[in-house]
Amino acid sequence: MPSPTATLYRATVLHTPDSPFLKADALQVQSDGGLLVESGVIRASGSYGDVRAAWPDATVTDLRGGLLLPGFIDTHVHYPQVRVIGGLGLPLLDWLGQCALPEEVRLSGDSYARGVARDFLGGLISAGTTTALVFGAHFQGAMHAFFEEAARRGLRAVSGLVVSDRLLRDELHTTPQRAYDEGKALIERWHGVGRALYAVTPRFSLSASEGILDACGALMREFPDVRFTSHINENGREIEVVRELFPSARDYLDTYERAGLVGRRSVLAHNVHPSDRELGVMADHRCTAAHCPCSNSALGSGFFPLRRHLDAGVPVSLGSDVGGGTGFSLLKEGLQAHFMQNLMGAEGVALSPAHLLYLATRAGAQALDLQDLTGDFSVGRQFDAVHLQPAPGTTLDTVFRHADSPERALAAAFATGTPADVARVWIGGDEVHRRG
Numbered sequence: 001m002p003s004p005t006a007t008l009y010r011a012t013v014l015h016t017p018d019s020p021f022l023k024a025d026a027l028q029v030q031s032d033g034g035l036l037v038e039s040g041v042i043r044a045s046g047s048y049g050d051v052r053a054a055w056p057d058a059t060v061t062d063l064r065g066g067l068l069l070p071g072f073i074d075t076h077v078h079y080p081q082v083r084v085i086g087g088l089g090l091p092l093l094d095w096l097g098q099c100a101l102p103e104e105v106r107l108s109g110d111s112y113a114r115g116v117a118r119d120f121l122g123g124l125i126s127a128g129t130t131t132a133l134v135f136g137a138h139f140q141g142a143m144h145a146f147f148e149e150a151a152r153r154g155l156r157a158v159s160g161l162v163v164s165d166r167l168l169r170d171e172l173h174t175t176p177q178r179a180y181d182e183g184k185a186l187i188e189r190w191h192g193v194g195r196a197l198y199a200v201t202p203r204f205s206l207s208a209s210e211g212i213l214d215a216c217g218a219l220m221r222e223f224p225d226v227r228f229t230s231h232i233n234e235n236g237r238e239i240e241v242v243r244e245l246f247p248s249a250r251d252y253l254d255t256y257e258r259a260g261l262v263g264r265r266s267v268l269a270h271n272v273h274p275s276d277r278e279l280g281v282m283a284d285h286r287c288t289a290a291h292c293p294c295s296n297s298a299l300g301s302g303f304f305p306l307r308r309h310l311d312a313g314v315p316v317s318l319g320s321d322v323g324g325g326t327g328f329s330l331l332k333e334g335l336q337a338h339f340m341q342n343l344m345g346a347e348g349v350a351l352s353p354a355h356l357l358y359l360a361t362r363a364g365a366q367a368l369d370l371q372d373l374t375g376d377f378s379v380g381r382q383f384d385a386v387h388l389q390p391a392p393g394t395t396l397d398t399v400f401r402h403a404d405s406p407e408r409a410l411a412a413a414f415a416t417g418t419p420a421d422v423a424r425v426w427i428g429g430d431e432v433h434r435r436g
């Protein structure tokens, strides 16, 4: 019997439980759909009429007039960089030195860090993101502040202390022992607590000695279900420096591989310039590449070789890479991915709205090994959802009113949607954002 707390969401529902890269017709659409949610979990789905008939006592929430999508999953976004979005015109290493790192130093102050965490979470959730792999800060206090604020907002946050011991700035450097000790303490405090998970996070091999990568490896061995994230193969100059710093490594990936950091729960951001060997190893381990198209464009990092990743069998997800990226919207990231693949001509992959939705949702859940929990609207998943409903009189509202199918409306959402079109957001059935 349905409990009195069951809610039936009535909406135009779209999701991609299967990958459109592997299966035609992967986009599932219910023009007048129903999702029955009880205790935050989806118990039934189908046409509104069918679900209503089976659950006549459920309270109906009427969301007709927009699109109900799975909450977006951002698999690469930096919490300390929200206030420095927009440093355009610099390549990676100059941008880090001039824009990102001076701000990251300020997070040594706990109250400053808490303010940044609040700004970050407000921006992320109001853009429709419900799960995120969040590149953390270099300071333990800032990470406690982040996890506390993320819990308060209800985000599914996967994050960890960022560790480095060379070539950044002294204030951001640690030691292998301290990286291990602080990482262990944070894992024991936060991993698996509420919706939080921990990710071991060396910044990138350029700023990490073998000692610090080994300390990360020790944490991964001791806590095998934590996640791993870092950067790889983003920028030509960065790759040259890594080659000089690790003369015996076969390539950039090998610097992580030798430390035991490449696995099913590893997500490496960018991978704009991979070798075939690196792609083969990532595929063998089911290690995901987080594609960040706005960042790659803003920092001039290059065109992401999506075709080569797909052909090699490497999983790919999407990231906003704020603040190298230009904002929190995964709609915008999807559009930019589409543009860049188009501009690559024969080497590019034609990305349909179904591909974009998959990359922004289910692919991220798989990257984080959370596919049984979130990322689509299958029965048994958490109700993590975003309701796109443009305000009356806006351009997207006009297009929605005249779209001849939900698929066309979805394409328009990627083409012209912004966080202003996000009307409501739920995580685990809790409403975590409602447009003012």
Ligand SMILES: Nc1nc2[nH]cnc2c(=O)[nH]1
Binding pocket: 078, 092, 096, 100, 203, 204, 231, 234, 295, 321, 324
């Ligand atoms: N885009 C980007 N790449 C990085 N590589 C190392 N740190 C960073 C960062 O903060 N942003």
Ligand SMILES: [Zn+2]
Binding pocket: 076, 078, 135, 231, 269, 321, 324
């Ligand atoms: Zn990044």
